Amino acid sequence: MYIVQIASECAPVIKAGGLGDVVYGLSRELENQGNCVELILPKYDCMRYDHIWGLHDAYRDLWVPWYGGKVHCSVYCGWVHGRLCFFIEPHSEDNFFNRGCYYGCNDDNMRFAFFSKAALEFLLQSNKRPDIIHCHDWQTGLIPVMLFENYKYEMGLQRVCYTIHNFKHQGMGGKETLWATGLNNEPYYFTYDRLQDNFNPFALNFMKGGIVYANAVTTVSPHHAWEARCTEIGSGLGHTLHLHQDKFTGVLNGIDRDFWNPESDRYIPAHYSKENLEGKAETKKALRERLLLRDVDKPIVAYIGRLDAQKGVHLVHHAIYYALNNGAQFVLLGSATEPGINTHFQHEKAFLNENPDVHLELGFNEELSHLIYAGADMIIVPSNYEPCGLTQMIGLKYGTVPVVRAVGGLVNTVFDRDYDQTKPPEKRNGFVFEHSDEPAFESAMERAFKLWYNHPEEFRQLALQGMEYDYSWKDPGAEYLKIYDQIRHK
Structure with missing residues (x-):
């Protein structure tokens, strides 16, 4: 299977929290299980370039439609500890990813709306047609929306799995988001069954868009999936998750079994195992x-x-x-x-x-x-x-x-x-x-x-x-492959 992961982080090159670890760990496991995996990431000025091997131009002239015009971007390619990653660099006065930080800017919603648009445009123009596009958290919530509304005739039947790691941060935008990304039609998107925030009728909710438009929606454990749907943990998205519960499930994250292993850990003075403590x-x-x-x-x-x-x-x-x-x-x-x-x-x-x-x-x-x-x-x-x-x-x-x-x-x-x-x-x-x-x-x-x-x-x-418990990526990787397989054949 050909899988493209689109995210705002991938450890160790871009890591602000657990999202980066998940994107890297899952990608490696999917490859270990015989799949072709590529990652698309923003090219931040402050990411750890020392963790990228062989960074080079992959696509010099990516023109991304934006506000009725086009923004010129370069796409770089390199290997991050064995994972093939593409980094998108916009050449724009907005300096979307030259901020010395990953998050925390007043225009984060527009920064990642642009990244989502650019990622899809890169897939289109480079003629990449993955079986599955797997995107993560609010930063990529608009990808399934734009794929269905703007790209489905050019891209064909690309299936999307959307994983929510943190319901607290959902990504909000207004009508400017629609005009910038080419979605345009305000009355169409400002409705409860599409992108309109459940509690603010004047806001578009990126995460809600991802839930509504993706073919499969997951979160990072089965119990948290229940909490998000049935308690205040869903941060206002409980009813949307309820409406889309047939495609919503929880898949437990894993840990890196090479990095976290008392039998081989380079940071501890004596190795041990369950056979010898x-x-x-x-x-x-x-x-x-x-x-x-x-x-x-x-x-x-x-x-x-x-x-x-x-x-x-x-x-x-x-x-x-x-x-x-x-x-x-x-x-x-x-x-x-x-x-x-x-x-x-x-x-x-x-x-x-x-x-x-x-x-x-x-x-x-x-x-x-x-x-x-x-x-x-x-x-x-x-x-x-x-x-x-x-x-x-x-x-x-x-x-x-x-x-x-x-x-x-x-x-x-x-x-x-x-x-x-x-x-x-x-x-x-x-x-x-x-x-x-x-x-x-x-x-x-x-x-x-x-x-x-x-x-x-x-x-x-x-x-x-x-x-005795194995909480590595082996079982979660297999579970995601089952989900991918289901949505491919729907």
């Missing part, structure tokens, strides 16, 4: 030495991730003192997205600086994250919402028992040792709590601590059961 104890000792924690017979509880409201920052803070008061050590690696939260954790870091049982690392460090995943006994993920979550998957791979809240992809990957009804005891792999409050969190932590202290062999067995 000795290296984990050695790595735990190395983690304590690195962070100046005292070497005592205590469990290490870890948190790795952003410090913000989505991630349940109030419970992350509470976890520090709960762990210390219950005979455990605590390690945190994360950066705050808001100044107030950053100030709060800087204060906590200063206050706890001399405590030999806690270390707060404010910022992000790739090497240290691997050491923490491998050296900790438990990892907490107390998110308010979590579309998929990779932290718990990585923790399981490293034999680090997850303690998670029952939301999003956490529900699909972590099964409570004591109460889960969907798995037999030998298939359970962590601790789960329901409500986003301190008593609920403490109830799960208390069970984890009691098991570690009173039944160490059973705790070890739970960690081994977690390591």
Whole structure:
């Protein structure tokens, strides 16, 4: 199958969050399963050019219709860790992608509307006719709209899979978006069953357009698909998803099995596997030495991730003192997205600086994250919402028992040792709590601590059961191929 991925990110060359990891990981898996995959990306001035091999002109004169005129673009081609990528560079006074950033500009909606138009124009003019166009998040929501309304007679039957990674950011535009992209017909698109935002009759919603026009719509875990359709997590798109539920599903993200693997991880001092866990104890000792924690017979509880409201920052803070008061050590690696939260954790870091049982690392460090995943006994993920979550998957791979809240992809990957009804005891792999409050969190932590202290062999067995799970891209890749196959033959 010939598949073209169109996205605003692809790790490691363009990475602002998890989207880049997914686009790269899925593309590699699809290739591993025997498909031809190409990626189309914006050519940002600030992307990591050191991760591109053999960057060269691929298509010098791409003229993209825009506001009744045409914008001249160049398309470059290069390999990003084995993936064939095309980068679109507009030569325009708007400087769409020469901003020193990926997102955060006042005209982001027009920047990515142009990118979507340019990506389709590149496919048309270069005579590329993929079996599947797979686009991602609001930035490419207009692609299925324009493909159907403007390009279907020239392009033929191109089928589109549209994946939503974050319902919070949906991309809004006005009538200028229609005139710029050549969609033009205001009364036609400003209707509830097409692009009109569900709550603002004067706005066009890019993500809604993607949902309405794509042949298949996915999000990043089965439970999050239910949440988006039936709860406020859908950020106002619940009814649209309900109307299109026959083509909407959740496919769990995967993790890179080469990069996250305790048997070969270059960032940890001792390798280990589920057959031989000795290296984990050695790595735990190395983690304590690195962070100046005292070497005592205590469990290490870890948190790795952003410090913000989505991630349940109030419970992350509470976890520090709960762990210390219950005979455990605590390690945190994360950066705050808001100044107030950053100030709060800087204060906590200063206050706890001399405590030999806690270390707060404010910022992000790739090497240290691997050491923490491998050296900790438990990892907490107390998110308010979590579309998929990779932290718990990585923790399981490293034999680090997850303690998670029952939301999003956490529900699909972590099964409570004591109460889960969907798995037999030998298939359970962590601790789960329901409500986003301190008593609920403490109830799960208390069970984890009691098991570690009173039944160490059973705790070890739970960690081994977690390591049995394969959350690589293998199964998600196969699931996407099934979706592609279904929409190709509709």
